[in-house]
Amino acid sequence: MGDHSHGSPNDPGTVAKAGPGTLEAFQDPGLPPHRKRLADVDPRAAKRAERQVALLFVISIIGTLSFFIAYFGLGRSESIAEIRTQNMMLGLGTAFAMLGIGVGIVHWARALMPDHEIAESRHEIRPEKDRADAESMIGEIIEETGIKRRPLIRNTLIGAIALAPIPAIFMFRDLDRTGATAGSIVERLRHTMWDTGMKLTRDPSGTPIKASDVQLGSAFHVIPEGLMDTEDPLNEKAKAVVLLMRLDPEKMTISPGREDWHYNGIVAYSKICTHVGCPVALYEQQTHHLLCPCHQSTFDLTQECKVIFGPAGHALPQLPITVDSEGFLVARSDFQEPVGPSYWERG
Structure with a gap:
């Protein structure tokens, strides 16, 4: 006969079970304490991060301008060396234009935008109230980005985004060198x-x-x-x-x-x-x-x-x-x- 001192034929006792009142002992721990960043407590650090984000957007603008310099300034030569230089500058200009915007936005979010965690309960769907809540949330998001009170970031971001798509327009337009209209291009392909x-x-x-x-x-x-x-x-x-x-x-x-x-x-x-x-x-x-x-x-x-x-x-x-x-x-x-x-x- 086995030892059933810690169990029974129906309950061997190998698995611990929660008894009455045990569940109340396990409470929701909630969110961990929020650790403030240096930019949250030091205005000089926040200003430095703002300048860094703006610099990244300026790098994007410089990349786009470099593309134009290579596109229009080096596009008239048939020298293999100059063609290679042009292709390199076109590629680097496009890369810096895209990376400047991308890295700048990531750095902006990590260093300056609010990073506290929140938890919200589900609620009933009420169209009119939800619309008002959505408008309020959009306003809060815009406010949290700090774009209204950080004109340096706002202006450099607008400049970078405005210039970045222009190289693609010139590249696609350059697929046809005859100066023809879009309709005649399609007709020629036909x-x-x-x-x-x-x-x-x-x-x-x-x-x-x-x-x-x-x-x-x-x-x-x-x-x-x-x-x-x-x-x-x-x-x-x-x-x-x-x-x-x-x-x-x-x-x-x-x-x-x-x-x-x-x-x-x-x-x-x-x-x-x-x-x-x-x-x-x-x-x-x-x-x-x-x-x-x-x-x-x-x-x-x-x-x-x-x-x-x-x-x-x-x-x-x-x-x-x-x-x-x-x-x-x-x-x-x-x-x-x-x-x-x-x-x-x-x-």
Whole structure:
């Protein structure tokens, strides 16, 4: 028989249980005592912290101004050394512009804004009273930030925030150097240099391609004839580059109106992924799938490059093609829809 002096068959006594009145002995300890910071008790420390926050905002302003100096002052040279210097200054200027604001706000909150903890009980939802309470809370928050009584912080913060977004505006505007309006930019993106009768040529050699060169399962990276002779070949290529492949016509699903867009199973599709514009470069011969290596968007070649996996928004645009009298592959027209990512305006 075991020793049951400290328990019983139903209660072995191995676990201590709270007896009557025990719970009253455990009271809510409440919040720990608030420890004041140096800036809370020493006006000189508070003033010093205020100057530090303002200095960080000024650093942000200087970073933005450095961006403008590099952008406008060093942007006219074609020297590799100066281009590298410009890129470094652009990056550093943007970094200091963002870091100055971020670190300044954090230091402001840690050193000057009230840091005492509070606990509030839940209450009934009363729309009118809650609205008044919300207005009161917003007023208290503004008062606690000290922004009204600290004009040095307020003014430098306004200057930093006002200047910080301007570099982004110039950088996005610089994507187009022709001075065109936004509408004409979108219209220019809607079209490529492909035109009726333009030969399909190998990338990058520019050698024309005959239909007899394209075998079942083969894939060619293709550019328009004469691309390298244009004023801006890289931008033209970014819009016009296509993939050329040959399928068994019996395996192809062809939409009404596209019956003559291929030649004996030879098809051409835009190489620009419709997700974010990465080059679709991987062709799975057995499954007839095209794969974008950036985010794994997958297009089914037998279904007119319909999206079957991944984040791409729509199928790859098809380039209508045929052959000329010499047997070379040529375009019937430009793409019938805009190429590129789904966030472009599309018609």
